Amino acid sequence: MEWEPVIGLEIHAQLATRTKIFSGASTAYGAEPNTQACAVDLGLPGVLPVLNEQAVRFAVRLGLALDAEVAGRSVFARKNYFYPDLPKGYQISQYELPVVGTGHLDIDLEDGTTKRIGVTRAHLEEDAGKSLHEGFEAMTGIDLNRAGTPLLEIVSEPDLRSAKEAVAYMKKLHSLVRYLGICDGNMQEGSFRCDANVSVRPKGESGFGTRAELKNLNSFRFVERAINHEIERQIELIEDGGEVVQETRLYDADKNETRSMRTKEEANDYRYFPDPDLLPLEVTRSLIEEIRGELPELPDAKKARFEADYGLPAYDAGVLTASRELADYYEATVTAADGEAKLAANWVMGELSGALNKAGLDITDSPVSAADLGGLLCRINDETISGKIAKDVFEAMWNGEGDADTVIESKGLKQVTDTGAIEAMVDEAIAANPTQLEQYRAGKTKLLGFFVGQVMKASGGKANPQQVNEILRRKLDG
Numbered sequence: 001m002e003w004e005p006v007i008g009l010e011i012h013a014q015l016a017t018r019t020k021i022f023s024g025a026s027t028a029y030g031a032e033p034n035t036q037a038c039a040v041d042l043g044l045p046g047v048l049p050v051l052n053e054q055a056v057r058f059a060v061r062l063g064l065a066l067d068a069e070v071a072g073r074s075v076f077a078r079k080n081y082f083y084p085d086l087p088k089g090y091q092i093s094q095y096e097l098p099v100v101g102t103g104h105l106d107i108d109l110e111d112g113t114t115k116r117i118g119v120t121r122a123h124l125e126e127d128a129g130k131s132l133h134e135g136f137e138a139m140t141g142i143d144l145n146r147a148g149t150p151l152l153e154i155v156s157e158p159d160l161r162s163a164k165e166a167v168a169y170m171k172k173l174h175s176l177v178r179y180l181g182i183c184d185g186n187m188q189e190g191s192f193r194c195d196a197n198v199s200v201r202p203k204g205e206s207g208f209g210t211r212a213e214l215k216n217l218n219s220f221r222f223v224e225r226a227i228n229h230e231i232e233r234q235i236e237l238i239e240d241g242g243e244v245v246q247e248t249r250l251y252d253a254d255k256n257e258t259r260s261m262r263t264k265e266e267a268n269d270y271r272y273f274p275d276p277d278l279l280p281l282e283v284t285r286s287l288i289e290e291i292r293g294e295l296p297e298l299p300d301a302k303k304a305r306f307e308a309d310y311g312l313p314a315y316d317a318g319v320l321t322a323s324r325e326l327a328d329y330y331e332a333t334v335t336a337a338d339g340e341a342k343l344a345a346n347w348v349m350g351e352l353s354g355a356l357n358k359a360g361l362d363i364t365d366s367p368v369s370a371a372d373l374g375g376l377l378c379r380i381n382d383e384t385i386s387g388k389i390a391k392d393v394f395e396a397m398w399n400g401e402g403d404a405d406t407v408i409e410s411k412g413l414k415q416v417t418d419t420g421a422i423e424a425m426v427d428e429a430i431a432a433n434p435t436q437l438e439q440y441r442a443g444k445t446k447l448l449g450f451f452v453g454q455v456m457k458a459s460g461g462k463a464n465p466q467q468v469n470e471i472l473r474r475k476l477d478g
């Protein structure tokens with residue numbers, strides 16, 4: 001039997017507010033345990049939550065970017081469960097009336113097509129604390145610094161049909177929240193994490209199978225591996241005569257397997273009810289329009305503009321708009337390179353990205369500024385240096401030896417474009433290799449590359465390659 005996976009993602013984006021969603025405690029990452037948890041976060045008797053306005057504005061910003069319904073009235077609820085890192089005994093979340101309703105996100109598939117993924121809802125909630133197991137023999141440590149941190153939980157429709165589609169959706173959403181400035185997207189610090197609901201069904205059926213939820217996946221690679229493993233596990237279980245149980249499972253990256261954590265809870269297990277300490281949240285039409293006016297150019301619009309204004313292929317435009325910072329760097333490079341859009345794209349995606357990946361740096365930490373890279377491209381374009389020499393110049397710039405002009409001057413790398421000088425080197429190469437000349441004229445024309453190499457070697461790599469080729473062809477064919 002042929003099986004079809006059905007996948008939906010619940011993505012938790014930690015909102016980039018300076019304080020928590022219901023208290024004035026700091027959200028800064030990395031503080032000593034339990035130094036950023038105030039009386040409200042600890043749930044001490046008599047305290048009252050006060051909603052963070054910026055968290056609401058961030059939620060509305062995402063809703064508009066997803067072309068979603070933004071509720072004029074939404075309600076906070078208490079989600080009751082008992083766990084050591086939840087001191088109140090409940091989590092303040094939204095249930096029946098979330099702030100963001102139905103929307104969608106379009107993803108690009110590997111075959112070049114676009115697929116629309118439905119977004120069911122996005123609701124505001126507070127994060128729980130963190131249980132620490134390392135360094136505690138037979139005990140668990142509780143750090144409540146994270147308790148009360150504002151989260152936006154973004155729930156997709158079960159529209160994803162493979163692990164690759166799930167990763168594409170997650171990456172697109174990751175890019176979007178960073179463009180909007182509502183989340184830093186730092187997956188290592190837990191600012192952007194994912195739960196995946198996975199089930200399988202016979203291909204062609206419209207009903208859903210029993211799903212398992214994979215919790216707290218915090219990298220794109222783990223999302224793909226965990227979903228693929230879970231799909232295989234469920235198919236194997238069904239084909240062996242077993243049944244999939246609705247449960248929550250943990251992915252073990254070291255063993256590349258999922259294992260059961262607990263039976264999957266239903267909504268009624270949490271005994272949701274409206275939080276009596278919080279009034280319904282009202283978002284006015286004027287506030288929505290104000291926030292709409294603050295939206296930046298979004299990834300899809302920027303990609304389309306890069307294709308139209310810069311004449312870039314869809315692939316290049318997609319890569320260069322994957323992050324707001326990369327897109328800004330590219331546009332600044334094009335400006336500094338006198339509009340050489342395709343050349344700038346090649347260098348940003350090629351030499352620069354390779355160097356950044358090798359050094360483990362983000363584009364914002366690049367030792368070579370966009371203005372300096374643009375200056376280097378100008379020297380290629382005006383034939384001061386060849387593309388090959390430019391790579392040596394870039395390496396020197398990367399190592400802090402100055403801008404392109406400084407490096408070219410100090411290292412004597414200026415390209416030889418004097419026709420007379422190049423002709424002399426060509427004549428010398430031909431005279432020194434009579435056997436190869438005879439073979440070339442006998443039809444072995446691939447030897448042109450040999451002669452080009454001889455001339456470039458003689459010039460120390462500085463001869464203009466185009467002129468070398470033109471002069472060599474003329475003299476060899478003559």
